Amino acid sequence: MPGNRAVAYKGPGEVEVIDIDYPTFELKDGPGVNPANVGRKVPHGAILRTVATNICGSDQHMVRGRTTAPANLVLGHEITGEVIETGPDVEFIKVGDIVSVPFNIACGRCRNCKERKTGICLNVNPDRPGSAYGYVDMGGWVGGQAEFVLVPYADWNLLKFPDRDQALEKILDLTMLSDIFPTGFHGAVTAGVGVGSTVYVAGAGPVGLAAATGAMLLGAAAVIVGDMNEGRLAQARSFGCETIDLTKGEPGEQIEQILGVPEVDCAIDAVGFEAKGHGADSGHEAPATVLNSLMDITAAGGALGIPGLYVTGDPGGIDEAAKKGALSLSLGTGWAKSLSFTTGQCPVMRYNFGLMRAILHDKVSIAKNVNATAISLDDAPRGYAEFDAGAATKYVLNPNGYLS
Numbered sequence: 001m002p003g004n005r006a007v008a009y010k011g012p013g014e015v016e017v018i019d020i021d022y023p024t025f026e027l028k029d030g031p032g033v034n035p036a037n038v039g040r041k042v043p044h045g046a047i048l049r050t051v052a053t054n055i056c057g058s059d060q061h062m063v064r065g066r067t068t069a070p071a072n073l074v075l076g077h078e079i080t081g082e083v084i085e086t087g088p089d090v091e092f093i094k095v096g097d098i099v100s101v102p103f104n105i106a107c108g109r110c111r112n113c114k115e116r117k118t119g120i121c122l123n124v125n126p127d128r129p130g131s132a133y134g135y136v137d138m139g140g141w142v143g144g145q146a147e148f149v150l151v152p153y154a155d156w157n158l159l160k161f162p163d164r165d166q167a168l169e170k171i172l173d174l175t176m177l178s179d180i181f182p183t184g185f186h187g188a189v190t191a192g193v194g195v196g197s198t199v200y201v202a203g204a205g206p207v208g209l210a211a212a213t214g215a216m217l218l219g220a221a222a223v224i225v226g227d228m229n230e231g232r233l234a235q236a237r238s239f240g241c242e243t244i245d246l247t248k249g250e251p252g253e254q255i256e257q258i259l260g261v262p263e264v265d266c267a268i269d270a271v272g273f274e275a276k277g278h279g280a281d282s283g284h285e286a287p288a289t290v291l292n293s294l295m296d297i298t299a300a301g302g303a304l305g306i307p308g309l310y311v312t313g314d315p316g317g318i319d320e321a322a323k324k325g326a327l328s329l330s331l332g333t334g335w336a337k338s339l340s341f342t343t344g345q346c347p348v349m350r351y352n353f354g355l356m357r358a359i360l361h362d363k364v365s366i367a368k369n370v371n372a373t374a375i376s377l378d379d380a381p382r383g384y385a386e387f388d389a390g391a392a393t394k395y396v397l398n399p400n401g402y403l404s
Helices: 057-063 164-169 171-178 180-190 206-217 230-237 251-259 289-297 331-336 352-360 377-388
Strands: 004-011 014-020 046-054 079-086 098-101 148-151 198-202 222-227 242-245 264-269 298-305 340-342 372-376 394-398
Touching: 004 377, 014 377, 046 098, 046 171, 057 377, 079 148, 079 171, 098 164, 098 171, 164 171, 171 180, 171 352, 171 372, 171 394, 180 206, 180 264, 180 298, 180 352, 198 206, 198 251, 198 289, 206 222, 206 230, 206 264, 222 230, 222 251, 230 242, 242 251, 251 289, 264 289, 289 298, 289 331, 372 377, 377 394
Parallel strands: 198 222, 198 264, 222 242, 264 298, 298 340, 372 394
Antiparallel strands: 004 014, 046 079, 046 148, 046 394, 079 098
């Protein structure tokens, strides 16, 4: 049996590549594993040799110490792999398939899964609806920033690419199907983006850039991205976005300079709970800033897509309320303007097949738009540090040498 190496969270600001067990068709005890899941049999699962696995901003929240993640939690929920073994209950997925793994773990059997709400599956996490690989409070499924990983309910969860050679040729694009491309696209869809829409995206990290890409794919007339990081704003401009610098003030006035009016049809929060203030307050954390500003600049009757992460446990929160995920929202503004809000995990399976086709038929270049860059598994600590410092890069880990 081969060994297995993986990226683990060691403590605030620290990750390390460690040796872990090779996966089996049973969930074992370990950091973050819910006791009710220990010993859970997975005859419906598949073991993958990882082709690509990405560093995500959601991982970065844990690595900064801004969640209740335990030490030695194996990280990684953005996984693309080659099937090397299947459990006895797997019927359709075969050894040798190259597949994308939705970051949501879903059973395919519960009421929510049958309603395509795979982000809130009822059967995979004993604590709450919804689960993910390598993430705090998500049931304890081992993360995929590793050489090998177990995927449960393989026939349901895995998206098989139709042609191996084509998939490997476009792998830097296709690896974005596990999370950020569907997540950003979901933000655009739930914000109501359509042909001719004007769209504001808060945040020019990878999810924000994916949301901007999704808005363009949906036919938006103007996509404006706001951030405080000039390198990331330049990345947004590289594929046709307008940009605004939030260190210079609130977004409304800058949006007016672009559109002639201080509002947009649709708004997307790709920042989440570690938001900072705007203008003179841009150096200070203010977790409700983005949501309140989006309510201000979204036209009456519009919608907010909120793929940015908000948590119920934040040890680094600026006050006791923020530590529990309680924010000072101007809900009255949202009510008065009849705004709609959509939050929560993106149901990846709702979008990944169509977005795969868009990639394979050269309708979108998501890897270019997010500046995808492959690095080795051993370089993961450097990737985390550079991403945390604001690099305008989506780091893709290459544990088994599939990527050139």
